[in-house]
Amino acid sequence: MIYDYTLPKTNGEELKLADFKGKVLLIVNTATGCGFTPQYEAIENIYEKYHDRGLEIIDIPCNQFGHQTPGSDAEVKEFCQLHYNTKFEQMKKSDVNGANELPLYTYLKSQKGFAGFGNHKLASILDEMLTKADPNWKENPDIKWNFTKFLISRSGEVVARFEPTISMDDVENKITELL
Numbered sequence: 439m440i441y442d443y444t445l446p447k448t449n450g451e452e453l454k455l456a457d458f459k460g461k462v463l464l465i466v467n468t469a470t471g472c473g474f475t476p477q478y479e480a481i482e483n484i485y486e487k488y489h490d491r492g493l494e495i496i497d498i499p500c501n502q503f504g505h506q507t508p509g510s511d512a513e514v515k516e517f518c519q520l521h522y523n524t525k526f527e528q529m530k531k532s533d534v535n536g537a538n539e540l541p542l543y544t545y546l547k548s549q550k551g552f553a554g555f556g557n558h559k560l561a562s563i564l565d566e567m568l569t570k571a572d573p574n575w576k577e578n579p580d581i582k583w584n585f586t587k588f589l590i591s592r593s594g595e596v597v598a599r600f601e602p603t604i605s606m607d608d609v610e611n612k613i614t615e616l617l
Contacts, residue, residue, distance in 0.1 A: 440463070440542075440545070440590055440594045440595075440596065441456040441458075441459055441594050443540075445498065445530075445532075445540065446530040446532065447529060448511040448515065448528065453527065453529065458494050459594065460492070461492050461493065461494045461592060462492055462493045462589070462590065462591060462592055462613060462616045462617055463494050463495075463589070463590035464484075464493065464494075464495045464587055464588070464589055464609070464613065465496045465498065465542075465546065465588045466495070466496070466497055466498065466585060466586070466587045466588075467498050467499075467534045467543075467581060467585070467586055468497050468500065468518075468584060469499065469500065469501070469503065469504075469506035469584035470507050470509060470514055470517045470518070471506040471507065471508070472503070472506040472583075472584040472585065473560065474584055474585040475506075475584075475585075477585050477602070478518060478521070478522035478524060479522050480606035480609075481495060481524075481526070481606070482522050482524050482525065484606070484609070484610050484613065485524075485525065485526045488613060488617060489526075492617055494527065495526035496527045496529065497518070497524070497526060497527065497528040498531075498532055498534065498540070499511070499514045499528065499529070499530075499531040499532075500532060500533065500534050500581075501531060502533055502534060502535055502536070502581075503581075503583050503584045504584075506584060507531060507584075510531075514528070515528055534581045534586075535580045543581065545596075546596060547579040547580065548579065549588075549596035550579075550588065550596050550598065551578075551579035552576065552579055552580070553599065553601075554576075554601070556601070556603050558603030558604075560603055564582065564583060564603070568582060582601065585602035586599065586600070586601055586602060587600040589609070589612055589613065591616050592616065597612070
């Protein structure tokens with residue numbers, strides 16, 4: 439269950455997901471130098487709009503995709519606050535795939551696998567790039583790129599996975615269904 443996991447905070451403490459029982463959670467792996475980085479603006483707007491109704495957002499910076507989060511945790515936080523005025527929880531930079539992936543991501547991927555990039559203008563670029571690295575990439579549940587989002591219901595169920603190419607309007611609509 440989602441509430442069994444903890445996440446490393448930038449100050450060395452652990453964030454207990456059990457503390458979010460009864461809340462709707464949006465968990466997202468982010469990057470500061472990615473073509474999808476402007477999604478921070480929409481994510482912050484959604485946070486401000488729905489936080490009082492029970493939405494929490496957990497930002498997990500990750501440097502595994504194109505090394506697009508090269509800075510320290512402090513530099514990442516400063517970038518996000520300076521450029522996007524973010525107020526939601528930001529964790530320590532962590533891996534979401536591979537031998538050092540956060541256990542939470544092992545669980546999330548087991549609950550909602552990859553379902554495609556949709557019709558976004560960058561879908562074909564991502565498809566081509568990922569196919570060069572692994573011809574069978576579509577068959578595994580790994581996180582494919584920055585700004586993949588998982589939506590968790592108030593009861594702790596992983597209800598949706600949104601690839602970075604999915605419209606933030608679609609993400610917001612699903613969030614409002616759960617609130």
